[in-house]
Amino acid sequence: MFKPHTSTTLQQDLESIFTSIKQASLDIYAMLQKNLGEYTESTNVTGDTQLQADVQADIILQEAFKNIVCIKQICSEEQENAIPLHKNGLYSIAYDPLDGSSLMGANLSVGSIFGIYAGDFLPQNLVASAYVVYGMVVGIGFASLLKEGVDYFTYNGKEFDLQKCLRLSNKGKLNATGGTQKNWSKAHKMKIESLFNAGYRLRYSGGMVPDLHHILVKGGGLFSYPATSDAPNGKLRMLFEVFPFAFIFERAGGKAVFISELESKTTATPLLELQPKHLHDTTPCYFGSTWEIDFVSH
Ligand code: AHM
Ligand code: MG
Numbered sequence: 001m002f003k004p005h006t007s008t009t010l011q012q013d014l015e016s017i018f019t020s021i022k023q024a025s026l027d028i029y030a031m032l033q034k035n036l037g038e039y040t041e042s043t044n045v046t047g048d049t050q051l052q053a054d055v056q057a058d059i060i061l062q063e064a065f066k067n068i069v070c071i072k073q074i075c076s077e078e079q080e081n082a083i084p085l086h087k088n089g090l091y092s093i094a095y096d097p098l099d100g101s102s103l104m105g106a107n108l109s110v111g112s113i114f115g116i117y118a119g120d121f122l123p124q125n126l127v128a129s130a131y132v133v134y135g136m137v138v139g140i141g142f143a144s145l146l147k148e149g150v151d152y153f154t155y156n157g158k159e160f161d162l163q164k165c166l167r168l169s170n171k172g173k174l175n176a177t178g179g180t181q182k183n184w185s186k187a188h189k190m191k192i193e194s195l196f197n198a199g200y201r202l203r204y205s206g207g208m209v210p211d212l213h214h215i216l217v218k219g220g221g222l223f224s225y226p227a228t229s230d231a232p233n234g235k236l237r238m239l240f241e242v243f244p245f246a247f248i249f250e251r252a253g254g255k256a257v258f259i260s261e262l263e264s265k266t267t268a269t270p271l272l273e274l275q276p277k278h279l280h281d282t283t284p285c286y287f288g289s290t291w292e293i294d295f296v297s298h
Contacts, residue, residue: 172220
């Protein structure tokens, strides 16, 4: 684990980063209320057509981070390359400025996701992660190496109140799974069906942030975005989406794994042990409470 700073310095650095995320989340929320989900004519590096809101949320976050001297570089899902900020900074922040933005037209919740790395963009360097849910209220989940659990705050019109520290039970009731079903592997299909046959309920809005937050708030369940025949490496991006939430699920007492099914042999590897080759690499992923992850890992 990369630990160049004392815990006091880490705490101060994380506080300044978290304060900027809180302020930026309110600016993004205000922007969303004036924005009905219009598309631009440009695509991002993954090939998604960008919405005006994706671009604006990215600009808000670049502005929020640019004067924080402990940040060395930032990298956004909407930008091809990392943007250098402060030469003597320590932290690299990878973020998805507006996850699930294609749901905006349906007035469903969207989110932002942040991975805070001490050093380069490698999962073993993660020291904190945060997500923002833009729903009926602005909610923020924040986890760090400094404490167990995920602190969940909501904005009351004046400030962010700590609602609770989210922790997962050993087992839950929710089953959220993505990708085109006709392209799932037989192994994934059988596991998902077994959970439904055992009484699990489908909960999948198509927004990673609200779907994972739902499992955290209810205290358990499974979220999966598997390999499919049309997307063998899944859809979700390691640095901007998968690693930050893997860190959050582990801090909440759950697990997060990559599963490969080769010649009828299942192998589960913790997501935080994967090594990205490129900033925008994707991976299949499973997040959940311990029982569900152990179940899908065999
Ligand atoms: P985005 O970052 O382009 O919005 O894509 C990420 C979203 C996740 O929020 C969600 O889990 C997934 O893509 C939904 O994909 P699908 O519609 O294929 O299930
Ligand atoms: Mg996204």
